[in-house]
Every structure is written in C-alpha cells, then in structure tokens.
Amino acid sequence: MVLSYTEENYLKALFQLTRETLEKKEAGTNELAAHLGVKPATVNDMLKKLKDKKLIDYEKYGKIKLTKAGEKSGVEVLRKHRLWETFLCVKLGFAWDEVHEVAEQLEHIQSSKLIEKLDKFLDYPEFDPHGDVIPNAKGEMKIKYKVCLSDMTPGERCMMVAVKDNSAPFLQYVISVGLGINNVIKVISRNAYDELLQIEVEGKVSSVSRKFADNIFVVCQDCMKGKKCKKGCKG
C-alpha cells in the first residue's frame, strides 16, 4: 500500500506510543496530537482515513490500536529513520545530536531496495547512534536485555521480559514459581551467604537461586512506566 508522508508519520507515532514500550498498547487522540505537534481535530480526521485503510483499530471515543498492517508500516518507518541516523553519524561524520531532523525527512524515501542496500552498507547495525534498537528487515526489534533479576536490589520492583535460558526444564521451573513474561516481581530480600532471593509475584512469595535469577531478564520501574531508563535494561 502506498502511504502519504503524513500517514507514515501517524503510523510511526502510533508505533512508538503503543508498541515501543513494554506496557502501553493503545493511544488516545490528544496524546497522538501532542506527539505529532498537530491539533486533536486534525488527528481525528486522519484516524478515520487510517481506519478506512485498515491500518488502525478504532471506534468513536475509543482507544487507538495499530492493526498488523499498520504496525508493519509504522515499524518500517522507524527502521528507516534509525538506519539513516546511523548512516549520517557513521559514514558522513555527523554528531549524534544533529541527525534527527534530517532523518525525519529521509525516513520517507520510498525504495525498499535503497533500505536493503543501506542496511548492508552499514553492516546490519542493531542500534542507532542514540542506542535505540533498529528493527530488522522483518520488523523485528531484538531488544538486547542486559539486566537480570539477580541485578535487582531488595525492595525494588521489576518486570520479567525474557529468559536467557530457553531450555524446557528451566522454563518449567519458571512457570512453577508463578512467573511469566510481563509479570511484575518484587524483590523482598537477598541472603548474603548463598544469594538466595526472596521474590513476590502476584502475591505469591518464592525463593529462587542465584542461578535461576541470572537467567531471568527484567526491566526496571522506569522502563515499566516508559520513562528513560538509567540502567540500560533494554541494551
């Protein structure tokens, strides 16, 4: 489907507001308007067009959600933006704080061949100059989680986002503790001698070993709220 420059911007914004965050899945008219720097009335008009094109799920007074097709387009624009930013810094010698505006223009260039070749020319980078993940050609964003449950301090809350060990025995163990992706974990205490962690998940308290905690990727509370993270949870 051929999208206008403007439609692409709406889809990119929606992707950032609803997908590129661990919690939120829907956006509102005012929120989107603020993000794009236009008035809510303008957004409202565009929402009707995007719905007609089956790029968003949306009902009057309801929340806005990307469809599969809409997400595909949105993530593609984000991918292009970040690849161009990388090009500008790595190949042309721009400073990392100078590239955003130019990339806002470059991200709308229509040519899949160009993006393939640019990606190759840059040797398939995984992160842009700001450290944000660059979606791959399939639109997948492989976030490199770095913070484990064992990095948490007693008293902190975090959310499980991935596992390091994908073996069946480990996964079964995880389930038995009542844990799963997106579960919030409260770290109660850490035993100084054997590093046994006491954690609370959905009201249930369990003890887990250091080895277990090493294999659970988590994100901190800032990440959970969509704020800037100081720990670098997302790589």
Place this chain on the structure above:
Amino acid sequence: MVLSYTEENYLKALFQLTRETLEKKEAGTNELAAHLGVKPATVNDMLKKLKDKKLIDYEKYGKIKLTKAGEKSGVEVLRKHRLWETFLCVKLGFAWDEVHEVAEQLEHIQSSKLIEKLDKFLDYPEFDPHGDVIPNAKGEMKIKYKVCLSDMTPGERCMMVAVKDNSAPFLQYVISVGLGINNVIKVISRNAYDELLQIEVEGKVSSVSRKFADNIFVVCQDCMKGKKCKKGCKG
C-alpha cells in the same frame, strides 16, 4: 528562502530547460508542463507564485526565465540529484539505470550540511553516473569541453563554446576573426598539406591555422539543438 517540494521541481525543470543547454534561455508554459507531467493550467498557477517570490521573470503570454535567485535554487536541486545518484551507484552498488527515481525523492531533503558532507564523502565528483556534470557548491557547472574546431570535418557546422588558451594575444586574435562565444562556425575546407581551415562566421570567411583551431572548443549540431550528442562535446 524555504521552497516546497513542488516549487523546487519547477525550478529544477526550468534550469534544465533554459540553462543546461547552450542555446535556449527561455521556456514556455506547455513545454514546462510536458516536462513536469502536469497540465498547462497547473503550470500557469505556479508561475504566478514563482513570480511573486521573484524566482522567475515572467509576463502574461511571455516567456519564462529564471532570475538569479531562481537559478540558484534550481541548480542546487540538480546538484543534489546528481550527488545522490552518484552515492547510490558508487557507495550502495545500484546500477546506473536504477537511480533516477530514488534521486528524485532524495534531491528534496533539506540540509545544506548533508549535501556538503555527502559531496566530501564522494570525494567531490564532477560527473554523475550518467556522465552529466555535477554543479559544484557554488552552483558552477564546469563543463569539460573536449571537441575542438580542429576536430570538425569540412561541411559541418558547430558552435564556439569556450577557448582553451585564455591569453590576451590569443583572445584578440579570436576577436579579429569575428569569433565569440555562441557564434556558429561553418567549416568550409581543410588544406591537406598544412591543415589550414577555411571557416565562415556570420557570413565572413577566414582562414585559421591548426594551432588556432586546437584552442577553440566547440559543440556539434546535435548539442546546439539540445539533442543527445554522439561526439561527447560536453565531456
């Protein structure tokens, strides 16, 4: 001055129609419409806007001419187009026949810093992949003329476009023969023994030496008519 994507296209087209040719200096409404793929009525509306912005000289039913400001903008777009084409071929491995459409988009990216850096990255190329001259940062197009008056065959017509020798004595000699830039020269005959050429300029017949003819750059009749040149007169 900030120009729209569309205005830039009109100025680029006008530059190509009126400047990037040795003879023509003005364009018509229909001609411009055909070049841009829009209707004459559309062009007519835009001409008024471009005139208001002092980018063209234009009177009702008259011919269209770029002003200095208009020419500056037009040549800048052309420069960007050709630099991007060069980038696509040289750095990304595109074939020379695949780059035009993408460059049509890229030429409108607004960032003088980007173009400076791209130019440097490409090592200040003088010609694009199609062999067309790339205007430099000042908008100058240094056409590398290759064909001299001495390359002409008796009976051919050509037009003087430049001199190789810029010394005052030579230039004075040129003037004495009645020659000047843009004069049409008809080659009447060549003496087989000493290569003396008999030429006719504005009705006046003169004889000039091989040495003289070697220092006069000319373009062939195809070039004069704006057609594709087979001799490579323009380098």
Place this chain on the structure above:
DNA sequence: TATATTTGTTAGACTCATCTAACTTTTGTA
C-alpha cells in the same frame, strides 16, 4: 493578410492536511 493551429490563460472544482470554535462523551472526584 486572413485564418487555422498552437500556445497560453481563466474560472471553477476537487483532494489533502490542517486549523478554530463549538459541541459531546467519558472520566475522575467532591
């Protein structure tokens, strides 16, 4: 030179993305 053909212009309409101002629905809280 008269007229046919080409070239250029005008008027009026359409789409897209945007706005303001007024209105309606939903939500949060006293």
Place this chain on the structure above:
DNA sequence: TACAAAAGTTAGATGAGTCTAACAAATATA
C-alpha cells in the same frame, strides 16, 4: 451520584497543488 474537568468529535474554513472545460492571444501558413 452529580458535576467539573479532560478527552474526543464535528462543522466549517483555509491554502497548496492539481484538474477540466472554455476562452484568448500569438504564431505559422495557405
């Protein structure tokens, strides 16, 4: 729960760039 605040919607307008259809001027040619 009632009502105020927040969020969302509608109607009507604007400007850019485009179109078609009809008209006017310039030019080429018989």
